[in-house]
Amino acid sequence: MSRILQDRDERRPETHPLTFRLNDDGTPVMLDAYREQQGYASVERAFSDLTSKTLIDELKTANLRGRGGGGFSAGLKWSLTMQGEGIPRGYIVCNADEMEPGTFKDRLLLEQQPHLLIEGMILAGFANNAYQGYIFMRGEYVDAARTVQRALEEARAAGWLGRDVAGSGWDFDIALHTGAGRYICGEETALINSLEGKRANPRAKPPFPGQSGAWGKPTVVNNVETLCNVPSVVLHGADWYQGLSQGKSGDGGTKLYGVSGKVKRPGLWELPMGTTGNELMERAGGMRDGHTLKTWLPGGGSTGFLLPEHLELALDFDTIGNAGSRLGTGLIAVVADDQSVVSLARNLEEFFSRESCGWCTPCRDGLPWSVKLLQALEAGEGERGDIDLLESLAVDLGPGRTFCAHAPGAAMPMASAIHYFRDEFERGVTRGQGKAHADPIPVGSV
Amino acid sequence: MTHASTSTSAPIATDGFVLHDEDRAAIAHERKHYPHPQAASIEALKIVQKRHGWVPDAAIEAIARELGVPPASVEGVATFYSLIFRQPVGRHVILICDSSSCFLTDYEALRDAFFAHLGIGFGQTTPDDRFTLLPVCCLGACDRGPALMIGDDTYGPVTPEEIPTLLEGYA
Numbered sequence: 001m002s003r004i005l006q007d008r009d010e011r012r013p014e015t016h017p018l019t020f021r022l023n024d025d026g027t028p029v030m031l032d033a034y035r036e037q038q039g040y041a042s043v044e045r046a047f048s049d050l051t052s053k054t055l056i057d058e059l060k061t062a063n064l065r066g067r068g069g070g071g072f073s074a075g076l077k078w079s080l081t082m083q084g085e086g087i088p089r090g091y092i093v094c095n096a097d098e099m100e101p102g103t104f105k106d107r108l109l110l111e112q113q114p115h116l117l118i119e120g121m122i123l124a125g126f127a128n129n130a131y132q133g134y135i136f137m138r139g140e141y142v143d144a145a146r147t148v149q150r151a152l153e154e155a156r157a158a159g160w161l162g163r164d165v166a167g168s169g170w171d172f173d174i175a176l177h178t179g180a181g182r183y184i185c186g187e188e189t190a191l192i193n194s195l196e197g198k199r200a201n202p203r204a205k206p207p208f209p210g211q212s213g214a215w216g217k218p219t220v221v222n223n224v225e226t227l228c229n230v231p232s233v234v235l236h237g238a239d240w241y242q243g244l245s246q247g248k249s250g251d252g253g254t255k256l257y258g259v260s261g262k263v264k265r266p267g268l269w270e271l272p273m274g275t276t277g278n279e280l281m282e283r284a285g286g287m288r289d290g291h292t293l294k295t296w297l298p299g300g301g302s303t304g305f306l307l308p309e310h311l312e313l314a315l316d317f318d319t320i321g322n323a324g325s326r327l328g329t330g331l332i333a334v335v336a337d338d339q340s341v342v343s344l345a346r347n348l349e350e351f352f353s354r355e356s357c358g359w360c361t362p363c364r365d366g367l368p369w370s371v372k373l374l375q376a377l378e379a380g381e382g383e384r385g386d387i388d389l390l391e392s393l394a395v396d397l398g399p400g401r402t403f404c405a406h407a408p409g410a411a412m413p414m415a416s417a418i419h420y421f422r423d424e425f426e427r428g429v430t431r432g433q434g435k436a437h438a439d440p441i442p443v444g445s446v
Numbered sequence: 447m448t449h450a451s452t453s454t455s456a457p458i459a460t461d462g463f464v465l466h467d468e469d470r471a472a473i474a475h476e477r478k479h480y481p482h483p484q485a486a487s488i489e490a491l492k493i494v495q496k497r498h499g500w501v502p503d504a505a506i507e508a509i510a511r512e513l514g515v516p517p518a519s520v521e522g523v524a525t526f527y528s529l530i531f532r533q534p535v536g537r538h539v540i541l542i543c544d545s546s547s548c549f550l551t552d553y554e555a556l557r558d559a560f561f562a563h564l565g566i567g568f569g570q571t572t573p574d575d576r577f578t579l580l581p582v583c584c585l586g587a588c589d590r591g592p593a594l595m596i597g598d599d600t601y602g603p604v605t606p607e608e609i610p611t612l613l614e615g616y617a
Contacts, residue, residue: 003589098586099584099586100584101583101588102545103584104586107586107587140582140585140586140600141586142598177479177489178492179488180527180528181528181529181530181583182527194488195485196484197480197485197486197487197515197523198519198522198523199522199523200527215481215482258588260547260588260589260591261547261550262550268589297546301545301584331588333547333550334550335550339550344546344550347545347546347549348546350544351583
């Protein structure tokens with residue numbers, strides 16, 4: 001049910017590799033229509049012209065960076081996958097567990113263009129010497145699961161999956177795995193545990209999944225949108241792909257950008273990587289009447305708040321990183337001037353607190369504590385020292401203190417909210433220093 | 447495969463709980479996708495839940511035997527994942543997205559209206575067993591916030607005024 005808000009006339013094969021095939025009415029592009037529009041041509045090219053190494057080199061040069069929010073070079077990740085004599089063939093896992101607050105892009109690709117993902121996964125399997133792929137999809141994406149399952153059957157029947165893929169002598173198949181909730185499943189090592197039928201606690205790294213992942217075999221985990229970019233890189237080459245960003249960014253390609261919140265036209269657009277926040281807001285029609293923009297999150301609940309003046313920045317990994325936030329998933333959420341940043345921070349920390357898997361102490365205990373403090377500030381019952389305490393919690397939740405990025409992701413919006421809107425937090429302080437500070441270890445859950 | 451397979455024997459009765467033949471077949475089908483039967487635990491729980499609405503203790507035991515894995519590992523999984531229900535739920539589960547984009551498009555007013563309309567809070571079921579209300583992680587429908595799901599159906603944006611009409615379709 002996601003919709004791309006660009007007409008077919010605008011979405012050209014030369015400029016919109018992710019969405020040019022999409023139907024204006026939102027119905028899925030199934031195999032026949034997909035084949036008629038360059039579908040699976042990249043697999044044919046890979047089998048005839050490329051090796052694992054040359055494909056990965058092409059991807060590195062293209063500078064395709066992970067679209068799940070991390071921004072790590074996909075080519076570099078693939079180059080680190082263990083393969084060679086004596087090393088078992090492993091797995092390609094597509095992370096389709098889209099749950100980052102404010103993110104609704106993978107849903108579009110899964111619901112409307114499942115073969116693009118399958119094509120990308122075949123290329124990933126070929127490059128990483130995998131024999132099996134899994135699409136790990138969140139359980140709530142019911143329509144997407146049906147469409148992807150149908151597409152897998154179509155691809156198998158047409159010889160793109162299974163034994164001897166397209167007459168190449170190489171075997172590769174893909175299975176759909178649907179989840180049963182929990183945000184933490186989107187963390188790549190937690191996802192692997194969940195795939196194995198375990199509780200979704202992250203794993204200690206190293207070993208990295210590319211060395212020892214699912215069932216101890218080399219495993220590559222990539223986001224849906226990342227994998228959907230691979231076919232066009234392979235078909236048209238790294239230079240062409242680099243050119244898609246039109247000099248707006250050092251990163252290659254296009255990005256599925258989106259806007260949510262109180263704008264006139266919330267939605268999704270495929271635009272050159274490095275498109276500015278202002279251009280995106282223009283597409284979204286600006287704020288709804290009667291509202292002005294106070295602040296915004298550039299790419300999900302685990303990214304830091306930015307100010308209206310930051311909308312002039314290019315929405316790419318380095319630029320937004322240099323501004324003190326993260327590009328994340330690149331779908332921005334806007335906050336209007338009559339909306340409380342303290343309340344939103346409380347909502348975000350409630351989310352992260354509930355979704356913590358509980359493995360690491362700072363995350364398990366620190367997040368409920370931050371919720372307690374934020375609830376007090378929101379209710380105008382905060383105590384002197386509460387804001388400093390939140391800032392110190394944000395440090396304790398920061399990078400390097402937990403096994404995964406859940407806690408650092410929770411700390412970022414909280415710390416940046418205080419940084420830019422300290423006065424709003426201060427308005428919630430009405431009491432002297434009291435019980436919260438005398439009793440620093442909260443008991444019980446939120 | 448080193449794990450004892452029971453799929454060719456008679457249905458397992460565990461504390462009066464019997465896995466339905468169709469469910470055993472569905473679980474056996476899921477197993478084939480993975481190199482280890484434990485990986486089918488979550489699917490097995492979902493299959494059983496689809497038939498019974500929730501997962502009783504005895505079903506945990508039955509699934510564990512079916513897959514040849516310890517009951518504790520199936521129970522561990524069943525209690526970890528939010529969409530596996532370990533107590534009875536209503537005929538229709540309503541999942542209201544409570545994440546940031548829906549929060550910014552007035553989720554709290556919608557949530558309160560649901561509470562008032564159904565007379566229950568999160569984690570509760572209406573006395574006629576018709577609806578259970580639960581919060582859910584960002585539904586990936588942020589362009590249509592506030593969003594929610596009723597059973598397999600996703601809706602958004604939903605206003606408090608639309609609730610009675612929306613629920614009419616769910617007997």
